[in-house]
Amino acid sequence: MPSTDSGLTAPGSTGPGSVGSDPAIRFQDVEKRFGDNVVLKNLNFSVQPGERVTLIGPSGSGKTTILRLIMTLESLTDGFIYINGSPLTHEERNGRRTALPPREVRRKTRQIGMVFQQFNLFPNMTVAENLIEAPMHVLGMSKADALAKARGLLDKVGLADKENEHPSRLSGGQQQRVAIARALAMDPEILLLDEVTSALDPELVDDVLNVLRRLAGETDITMLIVTHEMQFAKDVSQRVMMFDNGAILEDGPPEEIFTNPRHERTAKFLSAVLDQ
Amino acid sequence: MNFPDFSDFWSWERAFEALPILLRGFGNTLIATVLGTIIAAILGLLIAVLLRVLPGWIDWLLKLAVAFVRNTPLVVQLLFVYYLFAMNPVLIEVPALVIGTAMIGVHYATYMSESYRAGIDSVPKGQWEAISALSLPPGRAFRSVVLPQALRATIPSLGNYAVAMFKDTPFLFAISVVELVTSAQQYGARNFAYTEAFTLAGLIFLAASYPTSLLIRRMEKSLAQY
Numbered sequence: 001m002p003s004t005d006s007g008l009t010a011p012g013s014t015g016p017g018s019v020g021s022d023p024a025i026r027f028q029d030v031e032k033r034f035g036d037n038v039v040l041k042n043l044n045f046s047v048q049p050g051e052r053v054t055l056i057g058p059s060g061s062g063k064t065t066i067l068r069l070i071m072t073l074e075s076l077t078d079g080f081i082y083i084n085g086s087p088l089t090h091e092e093r094n095g096r097r098t099a100l101p102p103r104e105v106r107r108k109t110r111q112i113g114m115v116f117q118q119f120n121l122f123p124n125m126t127v128a129e130n131l132i133e134a135p136m137h138v139l140g141m142s143k144a145d146a147l148a149k150a151r152g153l154l155d156k157v158g159l160a161d162k163e164n165e166h167p168s169r170l171s172g173g174q175q176q177r178v179a180i181a182r183a184l185a186m187d188p189e190i191l192l193l194d195e196v197t198s199a200l201d202p203e204l205v206d207d208v209l210n211v212l213r214r215l216a217g218e219t220d221i222t223m224l225i226v227t228h229e230m231q232f233a234k235d236v237s238q239r240v241m242m243f244d245n246g247a248i249l250e251d252g253p254p255e256e257i258f259t260n261p262r263h264e265r266t267a268k269f270l271s272a273v274l275d276q
Numbered sequence: 277m278n279f280p281d282f283s284d285f286w287s288w289e290r291a292f293e294a295l296p297i298l299l300r301g302f303g304n305t306l307i308a309t310v311l312g313t314i315i316a317a318i319l320g321l322l323i324a325v326l327l328r329v330l331p332g333w334i335d336w337l338l339k340l341a342v343a344f345v346r347n348t349p350l351v352v353q354l355l356f357v358y359y360l361f362a363m364n365p366v367l368i369e370v371p372a373l374v375i376g377t378a379m380i381g382v383h384y385a386t387y388m389s390e391s392y393r394a395g396i397d398s399v400p401k402g403q404w405e406a407i408s409a410l411s412l413p414p415g416r417a418f419r420s421v422v423l424p425q426a427l428r429a430t431i432p433s434l435g436n437y438a439v440a441m442f443k444d445t446p447f448l449f450a451i452s453v454v455e456l457v458t459s460a461q462q463y464g465a466r467n468f469a470y471t472e473a474f475t476l477a478g479l480i481f482l483a484a485s486y487p488t489s490l491l492i493r494r495m496e497k498s499l500a501q502y
Contacts, residue, residue, distance in 0.1 A: 073405050110411045120406035123502050124424040133420060134410035166502045
């Protein structure tokens with residue numbers, strides 16, 4: 001792996017030369033503590049551009065925390081995260097770990113989209129307004145362009161007729177599809193999916209997963225997925241990481257991990273999940 | 277006309293004579309209430325926002341000022357500022373109604389800031405996370421997401437404060453603004469007709485504030501859902 005971490009990288013620069021070979025996401029010695037509770041310790045991994053990775057593991061193993069760190073909803077207590085080779089929240093400057101200014105961080109997070117377990121649509125806006133808000137006010141798109149794009153995306157998730165509804169009038173599955181469209185409206189390079197079907201009634205899960213399956217087939221967005229839907233994980237991801245106690249226990253292609261896990265802990269976890 | 281006779285303490289002639297005078301005084305009451313509410317609503321929001329964004333010690337200073345205003349009587353604040361302007365030759369002359377309206381506005385701004393704060397706090401954590409996930413800049417996010425949702429929780433209590441403010445306008449009496457109660461007092465003294473004057477004053481207050489509070493309750497209901 002090329003080291004782009006010269007310690008002298010100016011803020012905002014995308015790193016020297018090696019743009020093509022930089023991983024989309026790189027964790028370097030990441031530590032996350034909540035008080036005395038160490039959730040992630042000394043975590044190192046990379047995700048290549050276009051790669052779709054599913055994070056599995058028992059609850060409390062730190063999977064969701066990883067997504068939240070990348071989205072900067074939590075701040076890491078130590079280490080560095082690099083997005084396309086440039087530091088996300090902290091950089092090494094003169095040998096010291098220095099926080100980047102908020103504006104700088106927001107410029108990076110623009111390339112990252114996230115879909116939440118609880119949808120988190122803006123209830124005071126219509127579906128269309130939810131979709132055009134960030135493209136207009138973050139990317140500077142015109143209203144007409146943003147709206148055209150929003151309509152295209154709503155069509156893709158099968159909700160073209162819901163444009164003028166408020167989220168409260170939609171089912172959970174519909175709300176989650178709107179949330180996916182809202183994330184896609186920003187043209188993210190990286191999409192984080194945090195247990196996106198866990199809050200849904202069972203009969204609504206498939207609609208959402210099928211939208212995501214199609215998306216995985218059509219685009220080269222880098223995806224990091226936390227899910228308990230193992231069949232879905234098998235279908236869409238090229239790589240599975242099994243977490244336990246804030247560390248990576250196993251890392252490999254889904255066929256290998258699901259059918260032939262190396263660790264007993266993984267086998268136990270999988271049989272417990274598949275029993276449900 | 278054939279009115280019942282309880283002329284010992286009530287004269288309909290006096291009442292009818294007093295009414296237009298009282299209504300003229302009521303004009304000042306309305307000015308103080310409406311402008312005071314506008315000042316309080318804007319300043320209250322400003323205080324609530326500043327208390328969220330200001331760093332350390334400035335934040336502490338503002339909190340102190342808010343606590344000071346909230347914990348001293350309105351009438352003391354009115355008299356203090358009124359005499360500050362009246363006795364100080366350096367300061368320009370300001371009409372008592374202007375001072376009174378501004379002070380009522382400032383006084384209630386400190387209460388309304390608390391309602392705004394509670395409203396902003398009531399916006400769920402997931403909304404803030406969605407704001408971050410979309411990289412919305414703070415100013416825009418506040419206007420388009422946080423404030424509209426916070427106002428739903430805040431507006432009913434702002435309305436209640438407006439009614440309370442309306443009922444506090446008689447304090448302007450202290451700085452000789454001729455509002456409703458002052459004009460009732462003056463009419464009563466001139467004609468020895470206090471019963472008529474104050475009965476009417478009370479009825480005018482009731483006639484204005486009761487429908488307003490009903491309106492607020494309706495607004496509260498219609499705001500409860502998107």
